[in-house]
Amino acid sequence: MPFDQRILRIPASALVVTIGAAGSGKTRWVQRNFESEQILALDDFRRLVAGSTSSWDRQLGDEAFDLLLVALDARARRAVTTVVDGAFLLPERRRRVLQLAAQHGRATLAVCFRVPAELAQYRNREGNRVLPSKVLREQVRLVDAFDAEWRHEGWTRVVFFAHEDTDLLPVVRYELPAALPHPGPYDVIGDVHGCRAELDALLDRLGWAPPTDDGTRHHPDGRLAVFVGDFADRGPDTPGVFRRVMAMHAAGTALAVPGNHCLKLLRHLRGKHVEISHGLDATLAQLDAEPDRDALAARIRAFLEGLPRVLVLGGGQLVVFHAALARDAVGRTDEATYAQTAFGVVRGTDENGFPVRDTSWTEGWREGEGEPLAVYGHTPVREPLRMHHTLNIDGGCVFGGYLCALRFPERRLVMEPAHAVHYASPKVSWRGVPTGA
Numbered sequence: 001m002p003f004d005q006r007i008l009r010i011p012a013s014a015l016v017v018t019i020g021a022a023g024s025g026k027t028r029w030v031q032r033n034f035e036s037e038q039i040l041a042l043d044d045f046r047r048l049v050a051g052s053t054s055s056w057d058r059q060l061g062d063e064a065f066d067l068l069l070v071a072l073d074a075r076a077r078r079a080v081t082t083v084v085d086g087a088f089l090l091p092e093r094r095r096r097v098l099q100l101a102a103q104h105g106r107a108t109l110a111v112c113f114r115v116p117a118e119l120a121q122y123r124n125r126e127g128n129r130v131l132p133s134k135v136l137r138e139q140v141r142l143v144d145a146f147d148a149e150w151r152h153e154g155w156t157r158v159v160f161f162a163h164e165d166t167d168l169l170p171v172v173r174y175e176l177p178a179a180l181p182h183p184g185p186y187d188v189i190g191d192v193h194g195c196r197a198e199l200d201a202l203l204d205r206l207g208w209a210p211p212t213d214d215g216t217r218h219h220p221d222g223r224l225a226v227f228v229g230d231f232a233d234r235g236p237d238t239p240g241v242f243r244r245v246m247a248m249h250a251a252g253t254a255l256a257v258p259g260n261h262c263l264k265l266l267r268h269l270r271g272k273h274v275e276i277s278h279g280l281d282a283t284l285a286q287l288d289a290e291p292d293r294d295a296l297a298a299r300i301r302a303f304l305e306g307l308p309r310v311l312v313l314g315g316g317q318l319v320v321f322h323a324a325l326a327r328d329a330v331g332r333t334d335e336a337t338y339a340q341t342a343f344g345v346v347r348g349t350d351e352n353g354f355p356v357r358d359t360s361w362t363e364g365w366r367e368g369e370g371e372p373l374a375v376y377g378h379t380p381v382r383e384p385l386r387m388h389h390t391l392n393i394d395g396g397c398v399f400g401g402y403l404c405a406l407r408f409p410e411r412r413l414v415m416e417p418a419h420a421v422h423y424a425s426p427k428v429s430w431r432g433v434p435t436g437a
Contacts, residue, residue, distance in 0.1 A: 006170035007370075008159060011107040012177070012331045013079035015072070017097055019088045019146055020113030021139035022131055023120030025166040029113075030085045033172040038328070040068055040075075042086030065093060069100060076104040079332040081174070089142035091149070098154050107156040114143055114162045174364075176319065176372060177331040179312045180255070186313060187219075187414075188226045188320060188406040191259065191377040192245075193398035194235020194283070195422065199244060202403050202416035215247035226311065228377040229259030229322040229342075233279030234398045234423035238286050239296060246303050258307045259322040259378060260342045269301040279423060309341045316372055318408050323378035327364030344378055354427060365389040375406055380427060383434035384413055399428035 018026040045064035248254035311320040323344035345358040380396030395402035400421035417432040
């Protein structure tokens, strides 16, 4: 593989620290590989403390570093992937970063830039930041000292770069958390919203065996159904959908993540105040009509409480969530990330008062060898929507659209047209499966 196509894979939520002399190419590489929101630059904290970086006294450096650690601690606690852009030539500063990472259980990656003093000084002159030769050679000596001592410092991983052209250095991609052991194959199914008849018809199309006495459905080839959430609201048979999905889940033939409608129902079942709207009224009326209402509600609550927000499957080749998730946020468990997996990212409303979805989070999901496909739903689309290496399979079945399944790893789409318009909405202006599907 050509050198400029090499990939450096790092764990999401890791703390990355650059080590190198001034002019070694650290900042250029960092800015090429990380979003600005992921970078903590020591020079920025110098400016916060002193108003500039022209003064390089030891006290300023220590105060700026202490301030940086406060920000780094908050980010590590929230499992935010962070790269710290600085020289980090002093062992004591590296030790303090490693201690902070250990407190929060974060992986640490040291990226060390080893270049000759002459090349570093040439780059410094280009940037109008010339250091005395004595100072620069001492920095290069400290880099060499790190090369001799890093094995005793406790880093998760250390990488050395020595290529003269920073643009030819490996690019960063994020490792995913450990995948669930079921190898697949999978049938990933979009938002059901109480459409139990369409769900069973879609499973029929996919070759699943008829339900057993307890409601479970199995596939003769050992396929696993994977649901992107939102089983409840608006459709005619939310209890039937839950019974089918919960039976399959208990039998090990299905996995699922919750959607925003699932979480709203869960809050209600927990006795929390929620607004009875957007189809929840229909769900509650259907539950109240069930002869085993209390027992069923308890089962639904326990089921939803046990669901993960994100599924990593197929040896890391498939990631399933409900609404939105940045590539480097896989594995994070903070409230903001959880909210995005369920509700997506909204940037205002349109002229009709409907939310405008921000899809910029899809940009981090890149195509390429070894890169996972992200599959989700939440927002009805006229036909399955591919953006970068993500796929939205919410066909708006409850609105008269279609219920969609992605067969993985075959990457083949199978669709069941809605049997009726169960819930009219101006957001969905189409009916049935896409033309040519």
